[in-house]
Amino acid sequence: MNSKGLKDSKTVHASKVSRSLKVPKVTLIAAIDENGVLGKDNQLIWHLPEDLKRFKRLTTGHSIIMGRKTFESLPKALPNRHNIVVTRNQNYSKEEVTVCHSLEAAIEFTKDDDQPFIIGGGEIYKQAIGLADVIELTKIHSKFEGDVFFPKIDSKKWTVEKEERMSHPNFEYSFFTYIKK
Numbered sequence: 001m002n003s004k005g006l007k008d009s010k011t012v013h014a015s016k017v018s019r020s021l022k023v024p025k026v027t028l029i030a031a032i033d034e035n036g037v038l039g040k041d042n043q044l045i046w047h048l049p050e051d052l053k054r055f056k057r058l059t060t061g062h063s064i065i066m067g068r069k070t071f072e073s074l075p076k077a078l079p080n081r082h083n084i085v086v087t088r089n090q091n092y093s094k095e096e097v098t099v100c101h102s103l104e105a106a107i108e109f110t111k112d113d114d115q116p117f118i119i120g121g122g123e124i125y126k127q128a129i130g131l132a133d134v135i136e137l138t139k140i141h142s143k144f145e146g147d148v149f150f151p152k153i154d155s156k157k158w159t160v161e162k163e164e165r166m167s168h169p170n171f172e173y174s175f176f177t178y179i180k181k
């Protein structure tokens with residue numbers, strides 16, 4: 001195991017050398033409905049395989065930072081990624097996970113990664129949006145009932161770099177890439 005929690009130490013070491021020349025792009029990645037709903041009862045609401053594939057493709061090989069509640073909504077740590085969980089509980093510990101006690105400490109931990117991802121949930125996105133450089137957002141063009149929301153994206157601070165419209169049997173959705181102005 002190397003410092004990124006990945007097994008193939010040769011590959012990661014080589015990529016770390018080239019990555020260290022770039023400025024890291026702290027990236028929020030989320031899927032929301034038309035009202036910014038993220039989830040309900042500590043679960044995701046929709047099942048969107050294309051979005052899960054995109055999430056896996058973008059985050060594999062990188063660090064993923066998440067709140068303790070999001071981590072506990074997953075069956076286990078996500079493979080081939082360095083899982084970092086943020087909690088205020090000083091006694092928290094889980095297998096295959098790095099525990100940090102602030103968002104800033106978690107981001108500091110990823111400084112050798114050219115694109116660390118912040119994967120939720122609502123509480124963490126709210127604190128992280130001011131620290132992020134990129135937002136990879138899936139917007140579902142439908143409305144759901146939920147209890148956790150993504151923060152408002154201020155159009156004075158963010159610009160859409162890419163947009164791709166997709167369809168699903170039950171609803172349309174779009175992949176957006178926002179970059180900080």
Ligand SMILES: NC(=O)c1ccc[n+]([C@@H]2O[C@H](COP(=O)([O-])OP(=O)(O)OC[C@H]3O[C@@H](n4cnc5c(N)ncnc54)[C@H](OP(=O)(O)O)[C@@H]3O)[C@@H](O)[C@H]2O)c1
Nearest residue numbers: 030031039042043044067068070087088120121122123124
């Ligand atoms: N649609 C999506 O893309 C998406 C993505 C991720 C999650 N979700 C959904 O979002 C929901 C979970 O979000 P949530 O807002 O309830 O919880 P969360 O953001 O996942 O986790 C909140 C927890 O993180 C810890 N925390 C937050 N800020 C901290 C700080 N500054 N320093 C240290 N620890 C801190 C605290 O843990 P302790 O209480 O242990 O101290 C807090 O209770 C679920 O429904 C999940 O399915 C949706």
